Amino acid sequence: MPPEWTRRSVVAGMAALMVPRPAFGLGSGSLFNVAELEVPGASIHRPEAWSRMLHEVIQATSIEADPAIVRVAPDDPALFEHPFAVLVGDGALPEFSDAAIRQLRNYISYGGFLLFDDASGTGRGAFAASVRRISQRIFPTRPLSPLAGDHAVYRSFFLLDRPVGRTRGTGVLEGIQLGPTTPLMMCPADLSGALDRTADGRNRTPLVGGELQRREATKLSINLVLYALTSNYKHDIAHVVELMRGGRLE
């Protein structure tokens, strides 16, 4: 009869095996990375924010990532080299070409993940309106909708209850559902604003909630990466039952 294990015993067992293992992949394909969508005159370039997110992912999770951020245009086929893409903005976006819309539809339909980050921090401004318009062109029959409080993105690594970025309490994550996954999301709280750093490593923007708020933003960013890779894994029955057994989920 196998021993009944507990979280404590597993953690203890893992801790006993603190043998460092060199992390490397089989070439670039095995490393997780981020592509920033570049829309001239409209998108905001914040590579340090995403690089910080990936550093946090490397530190906190088992994911092997490449913190070097690349920039690609929405209609550039190179986008398919990077299954995780972000687009940051605080104002209206120009109309995307039909080729760009077609490519984004293919990208999201076949396994890519696209995050729109509203740098205005409101979720109600011109950027959000542009995102809704673009989303409707990509998937005319699937509107951008608020994600439920028990969505897997809120428990993919950390247990969260709302999106926190440079701002907080401004809204909820919204997304487009394709089957069991949500491969397109919009964050209303300027997530990259909370993570962004200067070249010398200091936080670019002070937050109202201080470092506690930045910590929550970091947790959201890690959850987004984990969700992009594992989708609804945390909704698998085994995980739900285990979390409920531990009293961490009702």
Added chain:
Amino acid sequence: MMQWLTGGRLSEDGVLVWSGDPAATAAAAVVCAGVLFWAVRRRGTRRVEELALWLGAMLTLLWAIADPNWAEETGREEPGISVMLVDASRSMRVSDGGRSRSEQAAAIVERFGDDATVLTFGDGLITANDGRSSAGGTDIGAALEAVADRYLGQQLASIVLVTDGIDRGGLRDAFAAGSMAVPPLPGPLTVMQVGEGAALQDDAIEAVRSGGFAFLRTPFHLDASVRGRPGARLELTLRREGRLVDTARVTLGDDGRGEVRFEVTPTEVGRFVWEVSIPVAGNDGVPGNNRFPVVVRVVRDRTRVLQVCGSPSTDQKFLRLFLKEDPSVDLVSFFILRTHQDFGAGWYPDELSLIPFPYERLFTEQLETFDVVVFQNFDYKPYFENGPDRLLGNIAEFVRNGGAFVMIGGDRSFDLGDYAGTPIDEVLPVRLGLTGVSADETGFRPALTAAGGGHPVTRIAGSPSDSEAAWEALPEQDGMNLNRGLARDSAALLTHPTLTVQGERMPVLAVREVGAGRTMALMTDASWRWSFSEAAKGRGNQSYLRFWKGALRWLVADPDDRRVVVQPSVENLLLGEALQVTARVRDAGFVPVAGARISGWVEAPDGARSPIDAITDAQGSASASVVPEQEGAHRVRIKVEDHGTAETVFSVTSRDPELAEIVPDEAFLNALADAYGDRGVYVGSDSGNAPLRDEDATRKVNESRVVALSSVPLVAVLFGAFAGLAWWVRRRNGGH
């Protein structure tokens, strides 16, 4: 004298029938015309008289050639005959009251059959009565119809039906349903029953309903219908190929019938014999119907996959999406989201939604519930702290017992995961144990091998050449785990274009059959590019889907889709019947193997073995004929040198459907007689009452007479007279 000349007296009711060949008659007419022309050309006196005589001779000749016949039909009436219809079905072999029913029937025939035509019947009418019960089933309606047809237009003095009344042709069922329609008969019917129901005990399993197939790990029902003495309490036993599975008790109802349901949860895929039986009492009339074997084929409804990944990655994401969206897959995923190296990142455990990795439970008690286990860039050492060899050994044993295992590349896989020398190493299709560099990070495009062209895993297009073209069009992989070449009994489906090992291209994708299970090794961690990069080109992700669908299908293949397969031509047969056992042999690349020697045996329930020895033909097939000599579950096991083994089962029974019910049906026979009103009567076999007769019944005996008018003596006399006189007149008057 005149009677002799004309062939006798001719009746006025006759008809003239011309039987000569029309062509011959026409030719003769032409010749006769020529003779007359020759006669009329003579010069001199009495030409008219000569011509008349020649005309008479020619007409007489034409009459003879035309061959007229005088046909006369006559008939006479005689008293109608009696017919005895004797049941010769197998149920007449049953003994009750000290004699078999066929012996009782023979006694009735002896008593009443002196002046009767005796016919036997089973499924239909059998004309000869050889005194034995040799027919198959019982179809009383068909037998009565056959008598009516046989004596169409006649009246019979009596028809005696001698039977036990266990009709299986439909007439009895129709009566039970309320119909009283019976075939019209040419005479009065006397029904004589043989067999006494009261003297008989027969407990029987009438039927076992299973549906024929069941789903793996899903309960299914075996419903048994039991018959016996009303109120009797019977114990039923369920066995699977001789091994006790379950028992149940049933109390029969007032109608002597009962139903029992067994619930069974199959744990293996394949064909299996389940047998329901009841004890045989000393006075049981038919012991053979106290057991009822059925072969049930167990199949998968959904493929249960365990995906274990050591590090979330794009490759893991795409495989999960594929598995999750396939409705035929029941997926359980476990991803290592955090390792011991990540514990110092400053996050509190209560902030996390992580659960412990239940490796102990997964790879011990729950392992058998999966069909496929996938290790995707998973290193076991940090987690399997409690007996890693035991847990990996469980997986290897799981494979040998019929499970499937896949290892996908990455920096935690194969030699990078320290699997060399472990039980997993023993079942992988590639050899591990490299020292030094264990991975190559150079991009490459895998090449399809000859075996891969036709293999179900890598056949991603219609033909091998199309598959090769499709693989060549797919994007490059980023790198691969190195290996020491193929393991024994393995096949490389994709190889590296330049890297070699022991003179061969290094395997990138390899497969292997191990015991009853299968393994697959994919040495890269970027198969996702076959999906995503293809989508970038607007070509969709069909190649990726076909590859993984093909892989899953092959990995969990049923026993009928393995390299070595043996199948019986029938799964349930009667004792004494022959069946064909066919074996099919394919190599690791699924190419038919010709000339392979197949050896093995058919094992009877008592352990006696009949050897099988055959050589495969060009299609990789070989057959052997088997005539089982025992009842019960038979197991066939074959071995093909260098290719593997296979086995199957079939069930042999002496159950005879005709003997499933043997109690005479007196009520039906009474109803049958009543259906004919005053021209039908039921009498018991021992009553001594003579059969019902119709003394006025008659039958017409037909006779016919044909007189050949061309061959009567008068024709020859006339021809001689006419021709002789004509010649005489001609010679006397100057003719030649």
